[in-house]
Amino acid sequence: MNIKLADLERRNGEPLPFKATLDEVDLKSRHHEIRGMTPVEAEGEAVQLGNLYYVTGKMKADVNFICARCLNPFTHHASVSFSETFAPEDDPILGEDEDSDILPLEGDEIELDALLQEDFLLAMPTFPLCEDDCKGLCPTCGVNRNEVSCSCTNERIDPRLAGLADFFKDSK
Template sequence: MRINVKELIAKGKPVHLQESMDLSGLLGGRQDLLSFGELKADLSARADGEVAVVEGTLTLHVTMECSRCLGPAEERLTVPFRESFTMEPASADSGGEQDELHQITEDFAELTPYVEEAVWMALPFVPLCKEDCKGLCPECGTNRNERECGCSTERIDPRLAGLADLFKDTTEDP
């Protein structure tokens, strides 16, 4: 996926890009991804002076492993996308704006690496199958979303566990 920056700036007419991308090379090796669909990119490019601005949304359906119950967590990612490109050399007075402006040396700007980066950063760090997922029982491993296991949920700080045993001995003696 690429745009002709030189032509876009010269004509000053916006360009609409709608493409699908296969992300198998990018996401194929991830262990936490159970499946993923094709990326749909709906972008528009416009000239802003000597800068080409590409913005829009990226949409991707992913199925990941829930971080609590290990079941499938399906999510439709809608990722905002905005990148700016210029053919002009960097100037010293541009300051912080330069960090967001990509200088290119040819007529075309290749968008694929920027799209891939946006998708990579948008993947959930802690995917959940649902907001109130109860997870797995730490004692028996039962999925608490499906049924209750009956295991004790009382938590005792391991540093104080010895004190709990001390109090049991004094209450049992008559």
């Protein structure tokens, strides 16, 4: 979805509400933990203030993952906020601060789809867990320890260390 700059200018600082749907096929193929998902419904508003253009809003989708610890499928009701600022590409403000988050605008439209896709994918977990404290599978007998307790004598891992183990897996 694109927003025409002329439409924003005409509104004299009054926000322009918009709705957009992002196709899920492309998103799914770009994140290897996503097993399935609904299209992403985005809702937000765009406004021009002076030389700057602001686009903010929220995206929603149901995303299917497989839990990395217990291997059970689960659905994550994702809600991802976005907030982007743009300036015309020849605007001096873009050169002022290398760390600024202001994006250059080429042409006479704000092209939203690619940006929103990035924002959405960045918000997806690389180590999906059905619950933050998922107990995972028993390493000895393989039962799902969220559902049943077995009598195996596995060495108990301090939950804080388990979190650390996840962290290392995550950063691979």
